[in-house]
Amino acid sequence: MSTGPQGIQGYQGIQGLQGIPGPTGIQGPAGIQGIAGVPGGPTGPTGPGSGGGGSAGVISNISVYTGPNSNVIANAVSAGSSTPVTIWSNALPNGVKGRSGMLSIFFNLYSLTTFASNFAMDYGFYIDSTPISIGESNTVHYVQTTTSSYTNSSNGYPLGTPIVTGLTPITVPLYIPPSATNLVLSVANLTSAMSPVQSVSIAYTSNNATTSGSAGSPATYLPQTLFTTTGSNTYTVPTQVGVGGVATTVTGVFIYCWGSGGGGLNTYYGMGGAAGFSSGYYSCSPGTVLTYVVGSIGGGTVATGGGGLPCANGGGGGGFSGVFTGSIAQSNAIIIAGGGGGGGYQQSFSSPPGSYGGVGGGLTGGIPGVVVTPGTVTYSTHISGGTQSAGGIGAIAGSALLGANSTSQRSPGSGGGGYYGGGLGPEFGSSLGDSTYIGAAGGGSGYIGGLTSSGVTTAATQITAVSTTSSDFIPANTSSPYYSTPYGRATQTGMVVIVPAVGTSPVYVGVTTKMLVT
Numbered sequence: 001m002s003t004g005p006q007g008i009q010g011y012q013g014i015q016g017l018q019g020i021p022g023p024t025g026i027q028g029p030a031g032i033q034g035i036a037g038v039p040g041g042p043t044g045p046t047g048p049g050s051g052g053g054g055s056a057g058v059i060s061n062i063s064v065y066t067g068p069n070s071n072v073i074a075n076a077v078s079a080g081s082s083t084p085v086t087i088w089s090n091a092l093p094n095g096v097k098g099r100s101g102m103l104s105i106f107f108n109l110y111s112l113t114t115f116a117s118n119f120a121m122d123y124g125f126y127i128d129s130t131p132i133s134i135g136e137s138n139t140v141h142y143v144q145t146t147t148s149s150y151t152n153s154s155n156g157y158p159l160g161t162p163i164v165t166g167l168t169p170i171t172v173p174l175y176i177p178p179s180a181t182n183l184v185l186s187v188a189n190l191t192s193a194m195s196p197v198q199s200v201s202i203a204y205t206s207n208n209a210t211t212s213g214s215a216g217s218p219a220t221y222l223p224q225t226l227f228t229t230t231g232s233n234t235y236t237v238p239t240q241v242g243v244g245g246v247a248t249t250v251t252g253v254f255i256y257c258w259g260s261g262g263g264g265l266n267t268y269y270g271m272g273g274a275a276g277f278s279s280g281y282y283s284c285s286p287g288t289v290l291t292y293v294v295g296s297i298g299g300g301t302v303a304t305g306g307g308g309l310p311c312a313n314g315g316g317g318g319g320f321s322g323v324f325t326g327s328i329a330q331s332n333a334i335i336i337a338g339g340g341g342g343g344g345y346q347q348s349f350s351s352p353p354g355s356y357g358g359v360g361g362g363l364t365g366g367i368p369g370v371v372v373t374p375g376t377v378t379y380s381t382h383i384s385g386g387t388q389s390a391g392g393i394g395a396i397a398g399s400a401l402l403g404a405n406s407t408s409q410r411s412p413g414s415g416g417g418g419y420y421g422g423g424l425g426p427e428f429g430s431s432l433g434d435s436t437y438i439g440a441a442g443g444g445s446g447y448i449g450g451l452t453s454s455g456v457t458t459a460a461t462q463i464t465a466v467s468t469t470s471s472d473f474i475p476a477n478t479s480s481p482y483y484s485t486p487y488g489r490a491t492q493t494g495m496v497v498i499v500p501a502v503g504t505s506p507v508y509v510g511v512t513t514k515m516l517v518t
Helices: none
Strands: 058-063 085-091 099-115 120-127 140-144 148-150 170-176 182-188 199-202 231-236 240-243 246-258 277-283 289-294 321-324 333-337 369-373 376-379 456-458 495-504 508-517
Touching: 085 508, 099 246, 099 495, 120 170, 182 508, 199 246, 240 495, 246 321, 246 333, 277 333, 289 495, 321 495, 333 456
Parallel strands: none
Antiparallel strands: 058 508, 085 182, 099 148, 099 170, 099 508, 120 140, 120 182, 199 495, 231 289, 240 246, 246 277, 246 495, 277 456, 289 321, 321 333, 369 376
């Protein structure tokens, strides 16, 4: 039996419902972060993830160093003390209070009393009483490496370590509280004291004619103070001297001068006058070169004291002794002690013969003595000593620094040297109204106008009775511990004593402080 034909395919059934979604897949890795922009640019473009622009900051001045003697230090500071002492403070401006920033400090100390090459100190800065940290410490140990009137630096050159100059100041980051009031500089552990006032004392109480030690070892250095070799020379003020085994800084000199006595006394002429005395203090820096003159008798030049030249029977004038800042001239004079006038021959009444030279000054040189009756000395009314403004009068007047000379080389005494010299006695047979005699001369005047502080100038005492004994003709102020016999007596030359003064000059402080406030 055979199969019939295939039937037609039926219709497709309806699609079933969608199944439930499967779980979420794992999240992929994050993308790479964008490059950061350049900071600080005020308007520059910023890249992906860039930072914003920063502020440039403002400089605020706190103090300004105006010169080497800006301010005297606030307090005296003892040597060796470990307790900090405030030497400077300055009010903080409102612009730095409550702000952070970078503090820049330069300071310097100055004094005529120089800082020695081994001077050392510790210094620190404070906001009120709170120390400012400088590096790893609150203080800096400073050591001076060269002798100078300054610490730290001078004209930009460093003088010690660590180096601090105007171009290389101390720089520290700092926050200043809103309630802060002052920036303070304090010091401690000084190797030599500092003072806000001038202090001066004399180093030695006698005339040391010899030296001990050397200028390089000042703890034992005692410079020569007594000078008796006649004529002119120079004296250099030392930097330090030894006082009680301690090296002490020199701040000036005390000066003591005795002029030369006048010449005189042999068979024909009488005694010259004794010398005057002057003393006082002169402030000067170490290393100052002074010119001194030790008066001689009858030298005739300012370099020998200006005593007039001797003549046939008249004594030479005694030279002044003095100290000058440069060449020997009135304009350079610091101090002068007047020389005595020369003695002169007198024809009548004297036994032994003679007339007596005027004493050295003092503000005024002495008048010569006249023997008008046996044994009695009176004083001329026509011959005089030098003053503060003119030479003494006589047959020839004295002049600046020089006693008058006899021009005819006969027999009067010559004038004593001084700030102004003494007048010349009359020639043989000329009385100038006093008597017929070949007369003695006037003394030279002293001078103290160049001293730093008040000095003393004193004339010798004129004798009133006839004498030929040298010890009767003594200079002024022989009781001084600096005087040596027989200098300054009649017929004896002069002497000069220069004693270093020690102590302190005021110390000045200058500070430049700025703060970069951010």
